[in-house]
Amino acid sequence: MAEPKGARPTWSGAIRLSLVVLPVAIYRAVDVRSEIRFHQIHKPTGKRVRHLNVVPGQGAVEREDIAKGYEYSKDQYVLIEPDELKALRLESKDSFSIVRFVDRNQIDAIYFEEPFFVVPDGEAAMEAFVVIRDALRSTKRIGLGQIVLSGRERIAALQPCGKGMLLETLRYAEDLRKAEDYFAGIKNVPVDKDQLGLAQKLIEQKTGDFEPDRFKDHYENALRELIERKLKSKGRRIQVEEPERKGAEVIDLMEALRRSVGRRSSGSDSETRIDRGPQAPAPRKKRAAPSRAPGRARKRA
Structure with missing residues (x-):
């Protein structure tokens, strides 16, 4: 199956459903290239500021001399080499095994993280792909399993999406803060x-279809x-x-x-x-003086 122009799969492997093995490729569904990104610029010269890898007392170091390290005690690290990470054997590195089917409404929206498009990898996978897609659609279920993406094993949910399928990564329960810690101060007041x-x-009156293009x-x-x-x-x-x-x-x-x-x-x-009682009127904002710089917009770099 031909790839979309300019797109490379984020992951290639197999969806496993019992004895069914379905080769697939997944692509990121969110395109962040259109977002405006700022660089840090040295104002006197107008040149871009570059960041170096620096060791205190040593100065700049080469990239090949850098390894991943886990701090097990203050300023004490155990080093992990890239091939040691690759040698970790996890079934979810090369396959996504569906272990359970659930109703999507059972999963709270706070768990959903990032969406990926799923397509069959090759003509031979087309029939199995369509069968699984249509079975999920007819039963109104999504398949749950685990997959390794960006060096981390993640929970993922598989569901139909138009002619293809959508895989969404989910957050682990321990990654989420407890909502009750934040909602504890909300009182049960009588409702009129x-x-x-x-x-x-x-x-x-405001209910209608979801039309994302309107936003x-x-x-x-x-x-x-x-x-x-x-x-x-x-x-x-x-x-x-x-x-x-x-x-x-x-x-x-x-x-x-x-x-x-x-x-x-x-x-x-x-x-x-x-009305929440007497309040002072909001002060009118003064116009910015010509010599003052406009407020800086905070934007992800």
């Missing part, structure tokens, strides 16, 4: 039935516009004026729900703020 009814009606990355688009403006002005500093924030109208919860339902019916969706 009328308020609940209005909230349910508002949810029903745009406004921050990414604003970054691109800023970069274009900087390029056109030959890198000169641009004066940025923050839009004045309008204070939200303060009303009580019942009135907020009534107005929200009514505005949704009329096609308007303005914001309201629930």
